[in-house]
Amino acid sequence: MFCLRGVGYRDILDIERLEIPEGKVTCIVGESGSGKTTLLRLLNKLISYDNGDIVYKGHSLKDIDSVELRRRVVMLPQTPAIFPGTVWDDLLIGLVFSEKPLVGEKKLLEIMKMVHLDKGFDEDAEKLSGGEKQRLALGRVLLLDPEAFLLDEPSSALDEDTEEVVIGGLVKYVRERGKTVVMVTHSKQVARSFSDKIVEISHGRVVSCWEG
Amino acid sequence: MLGGVAVRGIIELQMWQVAVAYIFIVILLFIVRARGIPREKEILVASLRMTLQLVLTGYILAYVFTNSHPLYTLLAIAIMEAFAVYNIYKRVKTPLSPRLREIIAVSMVTGTLASLFYFLLVVVRISPWYDPRYVIPIAGMLIGNSMTGISLGLSRLVDGMRTQQHLVEAALMLGATPGAASKQIVNASFDAAILPTINSMVGMGIVFLPGMMTGQILSGVSPLTAIEYQIAIMLGILGCVALTVVMFVQLGYKTFFNEECQLDLQ
Numbered sequence: 104m105f106c107l108r109g110v111g112y113r114d115i116l117d118i119e120r121l122e123i124p125e126g127k128v129t130c131i132v133g134e135s136g137s138g139k140t141t142l143l144r145l146l147n148k149l150i151s152y153d154n155g156d157i158v159y160k161g162h163s164l165k166d167i168d169s170v171e172l173r174r175r176v177v178m179l180p181q182t183p184a185i186f187p188g189t190v191w192d193d194l195l196i197g198l199v200f201s202e203k204p205l206v207g208e209k210k211l212l213e214i215m216k217m218v219h220l221d222k223g224f225d226e227d228a229e230k231l232s233g234g235e236k237q238r239l240a241l242g243r244v245l246l247l248d249p250e251a252f253l254l255d256e257p258s259s260a261l262d263e264d265t266e267e268v269v270i271g272g273l274v275k276y277v278r279e280r281g282k283t284v285v286m287v288t289h290s291k292q293v294a295r296s297f298s299d300k301i302v303e304i305s306h307g308r309v310v311s312c313w314e315g
Numbered sequence: 316m317l318g319g320v321a322v323r324g325i326i327e328l329q330m331w332q333v334a335v336a337y338i339f340i341v342i343l344l345f346i347v348r349a350r351g352i353p354r355e356k357e358i359l360v361a362s363l364r365m366t367l368q369l370v371l372t373g374y375i376l377a378y379v380f381t382n383s384h385p386l387y388t389l390l391a392i393a394i395m396e397a398f399a400v401y402n403i404y405k406r407v408k409t410p411l412s413p414r415l416r417e418i419i420a421v422s423m424v425t426g427t428l429a430s431l432f433y434f435l436l437v438v439v440r441i442s443p444w445y446d447p448r449y450v451i452p453i454a455g456m457l458i459g460n461s462m463t464g465i466s467l468g469l470s471r472l473v474d475g476m477r478t479q480q481h482l483v484e485a486a487l488m489l490g491a492t493p494g495a496a497s498k499q500i501v502n503a504s505f506d507a508a509i510l511p512t513i514n515s516m517v518g519m520g521i522v523f524l525p526g527m528m529t530g531q532i533l534s535g536v537s538p539l540t541a542i543e544y545q546i547a548i549m550l551g552i553l554g555c556v557a558l559t560v561v562m563f564v565q566l567g568y569k570t571f572f573n574e575e576c577q578l579d580l581q
């Protein structure tokens with residue numbers, strides 16, 4: 104799906120070779136500051152690489168329109184973004200941004216249940232707790248139904264049990280639909296139980312790859 | 316007459332009468348010195364600049380009014396535009412990209428000129444089109460107000476892009492176009508830019524008499540005529556500020572993104 108060859112970004116990232124398989128869950132692990140977020144931002148075209156090439160489904164990222172790519176390959180930022188408004192508005196805003204048709208209450212309830220968020224639709228999104236905001240942002244991304252998800256530490260603010268349930272539900276959901284997931288995680292537990300492939304990054308280089 | 320000479324019912328001030336008005340500055344200087352507020356220098360410089368600039372402008376206008384010529388009028392407009400644009404650049408603390416500077420100048424000049432000539436030729440219907448008695452003061456009001464508007468909108472835009480960087484980027488990640496991702500910031504800048512004009516309309520006539528109207532009344536024009544002019548010019552100002560600012564924000568937000576639709580704050 105994604106295929107990286109000799110990709111360099113400033114002196115932060117230098118990836119000789121990396122494949123991200125389609126329809127699989129790939130976890131990116133590595134110490135803080137190793138370049139995991141930078142890698143996701145490159146895949147989402149939020150920044151542009153200096154050399155080498157990234158190919159997505161046979162096309163160089165350079166030839167794919169940025170906005171179109173981001174609608175097909177959605178990224179969840181490390182710090183959840185909450186836009187001013189209610190939980191309802193915040194869930195739907197991704198659909199508004201990507202100019203997709205809005206969904207009804209039934210679908211929203213289903214997504215809320217999946218990310219384990221038990222809040223009223225008309226509550227102020229700014230007032231949610233850190234972990235609740237994170238799940239809200241995750242739910243928003245799931246609603247978009249893209250080809251691939253780039254998730255930057257989607258469960259960092261969750262306790263172990265909630266993490267297990269939320270990520271488990273998420274992985275089940277995307278597997279059923281044949282979606283691709285690239286997930287940065289600090290949790291060995293998550294990486295071990297849910298990934299088809301684990302990529303370890305250190306100082307901007309891929310130091311190990313494991314495929315199950 | 317006691318010290319004043321009446322011409323067309325208006326008391327012309329003698330030099331010494333103007334000098335007596337400087338007593339206000341002396342009192343102010345006295346107060347700040349007594350309280351130990353370190354503002355004497357600024358007060359002196361401001362009074363001096365105000366005096367010199369106005370005296371100079373008075374002589375220039377007197378000359379231009381008696382020797383009216385389209386070139387003089389256009390030159391006066393050009394100087395005001397240049398001064399206004401320069402002032403906007405100076406007022407914002409953060410460095411501005413060359414493209415943003417260009418957009419400020421273009422929106423300022425085209426927006427004010429379009430409203431100015433619409434106002435003069437369609438609303439007031441002056442003739443000849445360059446009559447400096449009308450063109451220069453009205454241009455001054457439109458350009459001055461647009462300058463304030465764009466300054467306010469500009470700082471709000473630059474601040475917004477910086478402080479809300481993560482929200483703009485989060486919107487981009489979800490597949491938003493740069494326009495959609497910065498819509499809130501652009502709207503807030505537009506709002507900040509036109510709010511002072513709207514507020515001044517609300518208090519007008521009750522809280523204060525606007526400068527132009529005061530001037531006309533002092534120079535013997537009937538208050539009813541003065542009010543007609545004031546209403547027209549207020550609408551002109553609002554339209555002009557809105558036009559320049561909307562051009563500025565619509566073109567300006569784009570300079571914060573590169574051709575790959577990435578947020579680029581340098």
Ligand SMILES: Nc1ncnc2c1ncn2[C@@H]1O[C@H](COP(=O)(O)OP(=O)(O)OP(=O)(O)O)[C@@H](O)[C@H]1O
Nearest residue numbers: 115133134135136137138139140141142181287289
């Ligand atoms: N825009 C930037 N300008 C300069 N340096 C940057 C920029 N973005 C990231 N870096 C640097 O690149 C390195 C990798 O950052 P990155 O955010 O990718 O790390 P990470 O692996 O996601 O870390 P963490 O686990 O703490 O989130 C860091 O040293 C960071 O300071």
Ligand SMILES: [Mg+2]
Nearest residue numbers: 139140141181
């Ligand atoms: Mg990171």
